[in-house]
Amino acid sequence: MALSGKSSAERFGEVVLPHLADAVAFARWLTGSREDAEDVVQEACLKAYAGIDTYAGGNARAWLLAIVRNVSYTWLAKNRPRALVVVGDLADLDEFAAGRETETADPEGPEAALIAKADTAALEAAIADLPHPFREVLVLRDINGLTYREIAAMLGVPLGTVMSRLSRARGLLMSELGSER
Amino acid sequence: MSEENALPTNGTDLRLLLHALADGELDAATTLSVERRLAGDPALAAEYARILALRTAIGGLPRPDVSDAFRARIAALADGEKATGRPTEHRLGSFDWRAMAASILVTAAVASGATYWATSRIAQSSFVGEIASAQQRSLLAASPVDVASSDRHTVKPWLDARIGMSPPTVDLSKDGYVLLGGRVDVIENRPVPALVYQLRKHLITLIAAPRESGSEPVPVAKDLSTGGFSLIHWTEGAFSYWAISDISASELQEFVTRFRAAAAAG
Numbered sequence: 001m002a003l004s005g006k007s008s009a010e011r012f013g014e015v016v017l018p019h020l021a022d023a024v025a026f027a028r029w030l031t032g033s034r035e036d037a038e039d040v041v042q043e044a045c046l047k048a049y050a051g052i053d054t055y056a057g058g059n060a061r062a063w064l065l066a067i068v069r070n071v072s073y074t075w076l077a078k079n080r081p082r083a084l085v086v087v088g089d090l091a092d093l094d095e096f097a098a099g100r101e102t103e104t105a106d107p108e109g110p111e112a113a114l115i116a117k118a119d120t121a122a123l124e125a126a127i128a129d130l131p132h133p134f135r136e137v138l139v140l141r142d143i144n145g146l147t148y149r150e151i152a153a154m155l156g157v158p159l160g161t162v163m164s165r166l167s168r169a170r171g172l173l174m175s176e177l178g179s180e181r
Numbered sequence: 182m183s184e185e186n187a188l189p190t191n192g193t194d195l196r197l198l199l200h201a202l203a204d205g206e207l208d209a210a211t212t213l214s215v216e217r218r219l220a221g222d223p224a225l226a227a228e229y230a231r232i233l234a235l236r237t238a239i240g241g242l243p244r245p246d247v248s249d250a251f252r253a254r255i256a257a258l259a260d261g262e263k264a265t266g267r268p269t270e271h272r273l274g275s276f277d278w279r280a281m282a283a284s285i286l287v288t289a290a291v292a293s294g295a296t297y298w299a300t301s302r303i304a305q306s307s308f309v310g311e312i313a314s315a316q317q318r319s320l321l322a323a324s325p326v327d328v329a330s331s332d333r334h335t336v337k338p339w340l341d342a343r344i345g346m347s348p349p350t351v352d353l354s355k356d357g358y359v360l361l362g363g364r365v366d367v368i369e370n371r372p373v374p375a376l377v378y379q380l381r382k383h384l385i386t387l388i389a390a391p392r393e394s395g396s397e398p399v400p401v402a403k404d405l406s407t408g409g410f411s412l413i414h415w416t417e418g419a420f421s422y423w424a425i426s427d428i429s430a431s432e433l434q435e436f437v438t439r440f441r442a443a444a445a446a447g
Contacts, residue, residue, distance in 0.1 A: 007382065009259040020255060021247045028245050038251055045255050112230035118238050127239075141204065142239040148206050163197045170200065174231050177238075 011052045016045055019061040022144050023068045029139040030072040031080070032128060044071040062150045069136065069154070110178020118177040126176040134169035141166055188214050196228065203232045313410065315366040315375065316386045316425045325384055326362030326377050336363040340374040347374050348389030348420050351443035358385065358436060378436070385426040385436055392421045402437050404430050413437050417444065 023044065027037035044067045048055075055063055118126075127135060140146045140154070152162045188211075189195050195218075201207050202215050219226045328339040333350040340347035340363050352360065358378040366375045366388060373390040392398075402415040411433040413424045424440075426433050 012259040013256070017252070017256060020252060021244065024245050024247055024251075034245055037245065042255060042258070045258055049258050110231065112227065112234040115231055116234040116238055120242060123238055123242060138239075142236060143242070143244070148201070148204070160197075163201065164193075166204075167193075167197050167200050170232060170235055171196075174235055177235075178231075 008049065008052050011055070012045075012049050015052065015055055015060045016048050016064055019064045020045075022061055023064055025143055026065050026139055027068050027072055029127065029135060029143065030069065030132075031076065036075070036079075040072050040075050041068060043075070044068040047071065059150060061144070062146060062154055065140065065144060065146070066154045110174060115174055115177050122177060123173070126173050129176070130169055130172060134165050134172065137162055137165040138169040138173075188218060195225070199225070199229050199232055203229065203236055311368045312366075312388055312423050312425060313412070315368065315388070316410075325364070325386070327364040329362040331360045331362075333360060336360065336376065339363060340365070344372045344374060346391065348376065348387070348422070349444040350376060351440060353378065353436075353439055353443060356439050357381070358439070380426075380428060380432070380436065383426055383428045385424060385428065385433065387440065388423045388425070389420040390423075392416055392419055402434065402441075404434065415441070417441065 020041070023041045024034075024037050027040040027044070028034055031037050031040055044064070048064055048067050051067075127138065130138065137151060137155070140151045141148070146154070148159055148162050148166075152159045155162070188198065198207065198211065198215050199219075202212060207215065219229055328336055330336050330339075331354070333352055337347045337350040340350075343365055347363075350360070350363070354360070358380050361377045361379050361384070364375050364377065365372045367373070368388070368390065371390070373388055376387045376389070378385045378387065399414060399416045399421075402413050405412040405414055411424075411426050411428060411430040413430070413433050415422050415437065422437075424433055424437050426436075428436075
């Protein structure tokens, strides 16, 4: 018990610090800016340190990213309330995406080569334009490299929801990039 | 068995499987089925190519690099006391991280308060109280020892050179007690040597003070433990010993027995 202070610092070093880059990348996409991401990650790390005893083993990266996600949304609610505006509830959103997807999913679709050549700024803008629930799944999967199951556990949603949001996020990006030029 | 009987007929569900295939989330049997379907369906294959292209494009996005300064700032959070006066303190705005820092400090205060409570209860005499404080300080300090060495032939001369005396320093590593080193504690304004052993994650501090002339010998180790802290006292030769630790009294007694046996043999 008396040693917990020391071992907390040690555990913090082992559990949190190796995943700092992932935490910053995730927060950058949730908050929209690099500077805000550092503030959010610093806050998340304070929480992670205070709650290091609640880390029960398992995927340390997913554990840290879950904290980053909570802190990001709290931060956004306070500092960028408009960024969080979601029209209707999630069911509406899923329908909305489905609508846009079928609308644009012509049999040909954009050329894969066109998507592959998309310039960085256009791709980043397209990701930033995704509604939050889609963007976070896309970033967790394609930038942080979490598995479907890890994402489902973190968000507390069924695996199928993760899969459909990911599919829709990518569908929106593909049609956006395909129509760019 | 039809090779595609496991695949959904619905286009939306089939598309989910394409993404799962690109992400390596399918089992071998389903992977095989989807790959066979792809081979015979150009539209589906084109969609799959788009998914792969998009993944590659996203994977090629520049990732924000974590500056050394930021990394150092985060690493310093674990040091607690440095957690004030950050350059970004004001940028956090309405996000009250000061409250967070304060709550960590409160937690730390509660934790050390518990230790204080435990130590103050055994402070039957000021001498014992000071031993307990020394142990407490050593737990809070960055290093519990002033000379860090598992070699008793290093620790003993170091103590001799510092304060002109040293208790028997024995090697108990084969019993699981690793000698971390030694330090000098000041008890009742007198410097006294202390040895620090580690058992698993726990520290055992062994303080050896020269016996006062005319003091009662305590040949049988006396258990002075109370809530939270184990403390065992005995005398041997010219020294009075106090072993203090957060392990249970019976475990500490085991250490004392082995230490005395080894000291007598050495």
